[in-house]
Amino acid sequence: VEYLKTKLPFTAEVFAYDEVDSTNTIARNMAVNGAPQGTVILADRQTRGRGRMARPFYSPSGTGLYMSLILRPNRAVLPLHITTAAAVAVAETIEHLSGEPTQIKWVNDVYCHGKKVCGILTEGSCTAEGLSYAILGIGINVFDPPQGFPTDLQSRAGSIFGAKTAIFDGIHEQIAAEIIERFWAFYGAFPGTSLYLKKYRARDMLYNKTVQILDVNGTVQKEATAMGIGDSFELLIQEEDGTANSLTSGEVSIRL
Ligand code: BTN
Secondary structure, three states: OHHHHHHOOOOOOEEEEEEEOOHHHHHHHHHHOOOOOOOEEEEEEEOOOEOHHHOEOOOOOOOEEEEEEEEOOOOOOOHHHHHHHHHHHHHHHHHHHHOOOOEEEOOOEEEEOOEEEEEEEEEEEEEOOEEEEEEEEEEEEOOOOOOOOOOOOOOOEOOOOOOOOOOOOOHHHHHHHHHHHHHHHHHHOOOOOOOOHHHHHHOEOOOOOEEEEEOOOOOEEEEEEEEEEOOOOOEEEEEOOOOEEEEOOOOOEEEO
């Protein structure tokens, strides 16, 4: 924690816990009680880690990085921009530390060797003027859990370093520090996104793939071909009858 504090591109508190329900919940309570921008919450394990669409996020002890960052955007910053900037920051950090390529599955998942290694959940409190605070939550599988991933996740989940048990002491803090440093540069340029839009597109995992479009209940609505990422980070698609369309992240999710 002391190391991470010295590496932050701003001055803020870092709180590290052994076990929490969800670092996003802790961060939200702190934000409501006035915690400043930049406050970082880390946990070794989460009992109720959550993802998009009310899905759980598997958060075992020892092998993952579970982190939330309190943001107080003072402009008309969109949660979608926070999420996508964080995805690029995570992708670049993984590539730098592991030497392996990554891909981003629109809108908020980072993949390595075809397996999901990171999920991102941005939660905000909106007022008429925009976000009063936002919580950027990032969950990364750094190593495979010793007992493996639960059966229902095995085909999709992976980790940055796989079965290796240690890279170096403090790898979790190093990952956190590098993600925050990269994210902070993108965040500082909002509402502009030109610093990372190309980087996001370059890692677009869905490009030219047939995707299934799911509604919030996880029911398949239709199939389409993914045609790339639009200037507002919408997913461009071509429907089966040839019609061009685009999807925004709130309403749908995508299965390959
Ligand atoms: C997803 O896969 O849909 C997003 C997963 C986000 C998980 C992270 S772990 C830290 C933070 N706390 C949570 O409860 N969720 C996020």
